[in-house]
Amino acid sequence: xxxxxNPKLQATAxxxxxxxxxxxxxxxxxxxxGALARVEAMGLPIRRDEYWRFTDPAxxxxxxxxxxxxxxxxxxxxxxxxxxxRLVFVDGRFDAATSDALDLDGLRIERLxxxxxxxxxxxxxxxxxxxxDGQSPVARPLAALNxxxxxxxxxxxxTAPVERPIHLIYRHEGExxxxxxxxxxxxxxxxxxxxxxxxxxxxRFNSVLEADLAKGARVSHVRTQGRDHHRRTATHxxxxxxxxxxxxxxxxxxxxVLTRNEIVVRFTGDDAxxxxxxxxxxxxxxxxxxxxxxxxxxxxxxxxxxxKKVLRNGATGVFQGKILVKPGAQKTDGYQLSQALLLDERSxxxxxxxxxxxxxxxxxxxxSTAGAIDETALFYLRSRGVPAPEAMxxxxxxxxxxxLEEIADERLAEDLSARLEAWLARRR
Amino acid sequence: xxxxxxxxxxxxEDGKQILKGLxxxxxxxxxxxxxxxxxxxxxxxxxxxxxRDGYSVTEGSAHLGDVDLLALEPEERASAGLFLAxxxxxxxxxxxxxxxxxxxxxxxxxxxxxxxxxxxxxxxxVRQKAQSLRIDxxxxxxxxxxxxxxxxxxxxEILQMAVLEPRMCILDxxxxxxxxxxxxxxxxxxxxxxxxxxxxxxxxxxxxLLDHITPDVVHIMANGRIIKxxxxxxALEVERNGYAxxxxxxx
Numbered sequence: 001x002x003x004x005x006n007p008k009l010q011a012t013a014x015x016x017x018x019x020x021x022x023x024x025x026x027x028x029x030x031x032x033x034g035a036l037a038r039v040e041a042m043g044l045p046i047r048r049d050e051y052w053r054f055t056d057p058a059x060x061x062x063x064x065x066x067x068x069x070x071x072x073x074x075x076x077x078x079x080x081x082x083x084x085x086r087l088v089f090v091d092g093r094f095d096a097a098t099s100d101a102l103d104l105d106g107l108r109i110e111r112l113x114x115x116x117x118x119x120x121x122x123x124x125x126x127x128x129x130x131x132x133d134g135q136s137p138v139a140r141p142l143a144a145l146n147x148x149x150x151x152x153x154x155x156x157x158x159t160a161p162v163e164r165p166i167h168l169i170y171r172h173e174g175e176x177x178x179x180x181x182x183x184x185x186x187x188x189x190x191x192x193x194x195x196x197x198x199x200x201x202x203x204r205f206n207s208v209l210e211a212d213l214a215k216g217a218r219v220s221h222v223r224t225q226g227r228d229h230h231r232r233t234a235t236h237x238x239x240x241x242x243x244x245x246x247x248x249x250x251x252x253x254x255x256x257v258l259t260r261n262e263i264v265v266r267f268t269g270d271d272a273x274x275x276x277x278x279x280x281x282x283x284x285x286x287x288x289x290x291x292x293x294x295x296x297x298x299x300x301x302x303x304x305x306x307x308k309k310v311l312r313n314g315a316t317g318v319f320q321g322k323i324l325v326k327p328g329a330q331k332t333d334g335y336q337l338s339q340a341l342l343l344d345e346r347s348x349x350x351x352x353x354x355x356x357x358x359x360x361x362x363x364x365x366x367x368s369t370a371g372a373i374d375e376t377a378l379f380y381l382r383s384r385g386v387p388a389p390e391a392m393x394x395x396x397x398x399x400x401x402x403x404l405e406e407i408a409d410e411r412l413a414e415d416l417s418a419r420l421e422a423w424l425a426r427r428r
Numbered sequence: 429x430x431x432x433x434x435x436x437x438x439x440x441e442d443g444k445q446i447l448k449g450l451x452x453x454x455x456x457x458x459x460x461x462x463x464x465x466x467x468x469x470x471x472x473x474x475x476x477x478x479x480r481d482g483y484s485v486t487e488g489s490a491h492l493g494d495v496d497l498l499a500l501e502p503e504e505r506a507s508a509g510l511f512l513a514x515x516x517x518x519x520x521x522x523x524x525x526x527x528x529x530x531x532x533x534x535x536x537x538x539x540x541x542x543x544x545x546x547x548x549x550x551x552x553x554v555r556q557k558a559q560s561l562r563i564d565x566x567x568x569x570x571x572x573x574x575x576x577x578x579x580x581x582x583x584x585e586i587l588q589m590a591v592l593e594p595r596m597c598i599l600d601x602x603x604x605x606x607x608x609x610x611x612x613x614x615x616x617x618x619x620x621x622x623x624x625x626x627x628x629x630x631x632x633x634x635x636x637l638l639d640h641i642t643p644d645v646v647h648i649m650a651n652g653r654i655i656k657x658x659x660x661x662x663a664l665e666v667e668r669n670g671y672a673x674x675x676x677x678x679x
Contacts, residue, residue: 376518377520380520381528381532382479382502382503383478383503383512384506384511384528384532384592385535387503388501388503394520394528394531397522397523398523401522
């Protein structure tokens with residue numbers, strides 16, 4: 001009797017075959033080995049997995065990345081208006097020559113590639129820890145794969161409010177580049193930090209961000225994922241949100257044949273807030289997946305999910321969002337909104353909004369819609385002299401506005417809004 | 429100014445005929461009112477002139493000066509000087525009133541080969557016009573018509589009219605949903621725009637709006653046609669006796 005080959009085991013074995021654990025010091029090596037064991041136990045995702053029903057992970061788990069041409073369009077860097085500390089990664093490698101010095105008042109930054117040799121107490125308990133936490137109740141094997149094999153990233157420890165944002169700039173140069181970056185953010189009691197990310201990073205990009213917020217800490221995270229269309233990206237954000245802390249994350253995605261953004265938020269104390277939001281626009285074989293899991297473990301916490309997608313010419317959008325309210329998490333205020341604007345009949349939006357509530361005094365709501373441009377509004381604008389293409393753009397931007405409003409810093413919001421306008425104008 | 433000849437219009441959806449040979453001519457500097465019972469085709473007329481989808485013109489013509497309106501897109505009609513004040517102004521969340529108004533004004537100017545208005549000049553222009561309509565700055569900052577009361581929405585329509593300076597203004601039941609004070613404000617706004625180079629077509633159910641905006645000519649519309657034309661006294665007659673006699677007379 002011969003057993004039928006197990007596709008999950010096969011996919012996992014063939015991916016792991018080509019990988020070796022990066023050279024690391026003892027503590028990091030330990031974390032990586034633990035993650036590798038998790039990957040082997042879980043197996044990499046396949047289409048048949050419930051969590052990957054709407055998005056085919058094959059190209060994310062294949063031994064080699066699918067080639068993707070970098071885009072060179074001369075469009076300026078986002079977020080320039082806030083003069084951030086710039087840290088540049090080219091195809092997943094830190095580029096010291098074009099980066100600022102790793103030096104900012106109120107925090108300590110180390111590169112993951114060098115961290116193994118250092119005695120970083122604060123990072124030792126954290127690297128891979130939030131990812132491990134996030135593996136239950138749903139497995140996220142690509143994140144464990146990242147913990148095991150990430151070649152670089154930044155470890156940031158903020159001990160005070162930090163005004164100047166940190167901007168991680170990802171440049172994609174190689175047609176077959178395959179990058180894994182892993183960042184860790186530890187924000188102490190009362191400290192705050194703004195983290196920005198931009199760029200497509202590589203032909204294939206797997207990224208993990210672990211953010212640990214202590215009591216009263218604040219993190220604002222804003223990223224854009226670049227405009228290279230053929231890139232393939234899987235990102236994970238794991239946020240542990242303690243008492244009275246405040247976590248914000250916003251993602252703007254232009255184009256991309258495959259983007260899977262997972263966000264896992266866990267409230268561990270009372271009176272905290274987490275707002276996660278995203279806006280995505282794409283054409284044709286654009287495939288964009290937001291998968292969000294928010295766990296309320298403390299009382300009187302507020303979570304908001306606002307995700308909007310504009311889909312054209314047969315593009316596909318996916319939203320899987322869950323709010324889990326644990327027993328005792330009374331006075332929870334949970335909100336979830338996922339909407340798609342379908343600009344033609346071939347585009348599709350697949351949504352799976354979920355609430356799971358084990359406390360009786362909570363306020364939770366979710367809404368998910370897919371719709372076309374409002375013809376009445378379009379006529380109203382045109383009747384005032386606004387040409388149809390411009391009127392369409394105004395309405396498209398107005399649809400996305402609610403997501404952009406989740407960005408607290410107006411300068412950042414305006415910058416991204418202008419980029420969206422330019423993207424739309426190019427497609428008139 | 430506005431010349432409509434033998435206009436026949438049906439609904440695209442089911443082919444139902446709404447306008448059945450309508451003739452109407454409004455001269456420069458004039459205010460014409462159209463009154464008529466529900467379903468007579470008044471709103472259809474305004475939408476067809478402004479270029480809304482869903483209607484097909486099977487016969488006849490409509491000209492603004494020497495411009496063939498029916499050959500143009502809605503935005504081109506606007507640039508040619510046509511303005512429709514909506515019965516139900518549309519709420520558009522996420523688009524600021526000011527952004528919208530400036531985009532519209534500059535798009536029209538561009539289409540006419542005129543120079544665009546600078547931010548500073550535009551702001552000055554809008555503030556001045558808004559003041560006379562008692563529209564406060566806060567309202568201008570809000571998204572188009574979102575959270576506006578019925579009266580605010582109609583005042584906002586008149587503000588757009590004042591800023592865009594069309595030569596032919598169609599007011600589609602602008603009095604609906606207005607209290608007495610709001611009606612006075614809106615009427616004052618309209619009256620302030622009356623001049624020799626501009627014409628108005630005021631569509632209304634009731635005579636009371638015409639107490640404030642005195643028409644030169646009143647038309648009664650029924651079953652897709654103008655059935656009677658007269659002076660302001662015709663509106664008073666309708667107010668007293670209703671449409672029944674006029675309809676019977678037209679049979």
